[in-house]
Amino acid sequence: MSMDFVKSIYYEIKSYFVPEKLKYPIDGKCLKCGNCCRQIRCYGLKNERELKFMQFIFPHYKRFYINGTDENGDIILTCKFLSEEGKCNVYKKRPKVCRDYPKKIISINAQMLDGCGYRVMKKEFKDYFKSP
Numbered sequence: 001m002s003m004d005f006v007k008s009i010y011y012e013i014k015s016y017f018v019p020e021k022l023k024y025p026i027d028g029k030c031l032k033c034g035n036c037c038r039q040i041r042c043y044g045l046k047n048e049r050e051l052k053f054m055q056f057i058f059p060h061y062k063r064f065y066i067n068g069t070d071e072n073g074d075i076i077l078t079c080k081f082l083s084e085e086g087k088c089n090v091y092k093k094r095p096k097v098c099r100d101y102p103k104k105i106i107s108i109n110a111q112m113l114d115g116c117g118y119r120v121m122k123k124e125f126k127d128y129f130k131s132p
């Protein structure tokens with residue numbers, strides 16, 4: 001079991017219980033492209049075996065299947081309830097993680113998928129010197 005995999009379990013648990021400290025407001029609106037259900041990034045998860053372990057601990061992962069890997073070798077997941085038109089087939093019964101996405105305040109690795117209608121309002125160091 002790799003350290004990244006252990007971290008991914010830790011972050012999943014933390015997302016339920018621990019309020020984040022770094023905050024980046026989100027602006028924009030959903031364009032209903034479905035990509036956030038088609039290209040789900042999974043920090044630290046590398047293979048089918050690790051996904052199965054996550055599915056065992058967190059049952060809502062059972063809706064996801066592997067659809068590729070990213071530049072870090074982490075798996076990219078797709079939800080089996082996503083329709084060809086990019087709509088959720090279980091919209092009224094979708095899990096909390098889907099209902100909350102995107103959180104209006106997010107933290108580490110704050111970024112949205114390319115082409116998403118939302119954007120993260122990150123503050124650069126120089127922004128702190130601008131007058132209000």
Ligand code: SF4
Nearest residue numbers: 030031034036116117
């Ligand atoms: S990727 Fe962004 S624009 Fe596309 S469905 Fe998800 S939230 Fe909406």
Ligand code: SF4
Nearest residue numbers: 037079081082088098
């Ligand atoms: S359950 Fe619906 S909203 Fe959640 S990932 Fe699947 S298709 Fe998207």
